[in-house]
Amino acid sequence: MNSIEKRAIGSIGGIFALRMIGLFMIVPVFSVYGSNYAHATPFLIGLAVGIYGLGQAIFQIPMSMAADKFPRKPMIFFGLLLFAIGGIVAATATDIYGVIIGRALAGSGAVSGVMMALLADVTREQQRTKAMATMGLTIATSIMLSFALGPMMVASVGMSGLFWLTAGFAVLAMLLLLLVPTPVRVLKHNLDNKSIGAQLKEVLAIADLNRLHFGIFALHLTMTAIFVIVPHQLGEVLGLELRQQGLVYLPLLFVGFAIAIPFIIIAEKKQKMRQVFLSAIAVMVAALLSLTVGSQYGIGLILGLGLYFIGFNLLEATIPSWISKKAPVANKATAMGINSSSQFLGAFFGGALGGMLLNQGVMLSWGLLGGVMALALLLILPIAQPPYLTSTTMAIPKQADLSAWSQQVMGVDGVDEVVVMPKDGVAYLKLDKQKLTDNSRQLLSQLNQTKLDI
Structure with missing residues (x-):
């Protein structure tokens, strides 16, 4: 990688990390501490966790389509500003509805797709998978780190303090944006003459992109639901207090990384992305089905989660790279935006579903999530290898x-x-x-x- 690519990856990775840590510190603790808010119910607690995803799902596509017509960096700044304001609203809330409003407002700053498109702009094709894999692993690391930090910090700073940290991280991310290179794109076709409908229709007509969108939807639905359910199970099965549960997540993350990285290299170097991608989904199906029968036991719970994290890391690393390879050049941000919209829509449904499953049996909960990933595997199975350009x-x-x-x-x-x-x-x-x-x-x-x- 050259110095421009390293600077871009470091800066955009830092922005992603700050956003993800701010977002996901809340997830493993809110199902417990959310009951302290006025008017809280299990469903509203799950909604507060997942509503961020709904805001992202609604606004990712229009913001990303606009980013194919206009400069990307100002749009990212605006999205980070909304993220910060949402954190402040949630931090000052006294009832569950205020938290939901704050989380929804933060979610309206939907710029993940724009950031991925910006990263694709400033990295060469042969470095693209490495860059996108770095982003995927950064996102996964940030999520796991947040699952460790949230339980450790909530006892001292409270839920309000975690939301204030979210706002502070957004401000730091704005400063990092200044370090990202500012590219000027030159295209064969003038997108300004295309209507929004034509622009969207062109991307939605590509079947393999739609398969990837469903894949990221299922991935984040199951992930968000899991981390609404798992804190209670770790307490019941392993006797771990909330602040101790990060000691489970972090080792599983590092083991998952160690196993996933060689397969990410194989996917690109050997042009085996389809095989690695489908295998990762199959591993996640196996993990969730094993949790259906074995999560009542400590070893079964740990092994099942470990398998899930391996598949999670692989999909997080390969999907953005695949999108950047397959998407039309002039509509790259639009394709990234639809994928990010699908991702956060999955997080929304996963949060709400996790809240509803809190009072259900563990076999039903894990079996239902395993069924979601099995359906994803069946729908994605016809996908073709992505094009390999240079x-x-x-x-x-x-x-x-x-x-x-x-x-x-x-x-x-x-x-x-x-x-x-x-x-x-x-x-x-x-x-x-x-x-x-x-x-x-x-x-x-x-x-x-x-x-x-x-």
């Missing part, structure tokens, strides 16, 4: 007219996308080598003012 870096000539030069590059056969970073003096080209000719390579070398090895 990228190269070109130096921008010092005296060049940037607009004219980038349009010249874009007009070369085999060039699908150009992302220009004027401050850094470089441009990334997304290439389809099957369409490149000797003449194309010669033209690109002339525009680069030195021979390109492509």
Whole structure:
């Protein structure tokens, strides 16, 4: 990776981490501490956990579609501002309805898809899976870390303190956004002339993208439901107090990482993404079904959760990369937005479902979640391997007219996308080598003012 990619991954990863920790610190403790709010019921407690996902699901798509037409960074800043305001509203709430409103407001700052699209803009194709896998692992690490931090901190700062931390993390994320490179995209087709309906229709017509959207929906539905249910089970089966439960989550996370990383490398290097992806879903189905029969015992509960985390890490790492490869170049943020919308819609239904399952038997709870993942496996099974393109870096000539030069590059056969970073003096080209000719390579070398090895 070059210095621009490292800076982008570090900054965007930091933004994701701060948002996820702020969001998920609440999840493992709210099913217990949420009952202290006025008017709280099991359903409303689950709704307060999941309502953030509903806000994200509603606003991800319009914000991401707009980000395909307008600069991405200002939209991310606006989303982080809403996230901070929502945290403040929840922190000052005295009843469960105030918490629900705050969480819903925070959820309206729906910029996960925009951030993934921005990351795709500033990373080369051959580094894309590594970058997206880093984001996926960052998200998974942040979630697990938040599950450890929330129980440890809630006794001293209370639920209000956790919500104040959420707002503070959002402000820090705004500062990190300043470090992210600011790209200028150059496309073959002018998206400004497309209606919103046509833009959305083009993305929704791609069957494999829809399969990925359902996959992320099922993943986050089960994950959110699990962490509404699991705190009570860890207390009943292992006798762990809430503040001790992070000692279970973190080792499982690290073991899951150690097992998942080699398969992520295989998925990209050996072009086996489909096989790894479907295997990960199958592992999650097996994990949830094993919890159906074995979660009443300590070893069964730990092994089942460990298997689930392995599959979770694999899907979190591969889905964003797959979306970036398969999505139309001009509608990349729209595709990412639909996927993020599906993700958070799953979190919403998972929170509500987890609340309803709190008073149900464990076999019914785990069996139902296992059925959701089994359905996902059946629906996703026909998916094809993603396209494997490549990228190269070109130096921008010092005296060049940037607009004219980038349009010249874009007009070369085999060039699908150009992302220009004027401050850094470089441009990334997304290439389809099957369409490149000797003449194309010669033209690109002339525009680069030195021979390109492509």
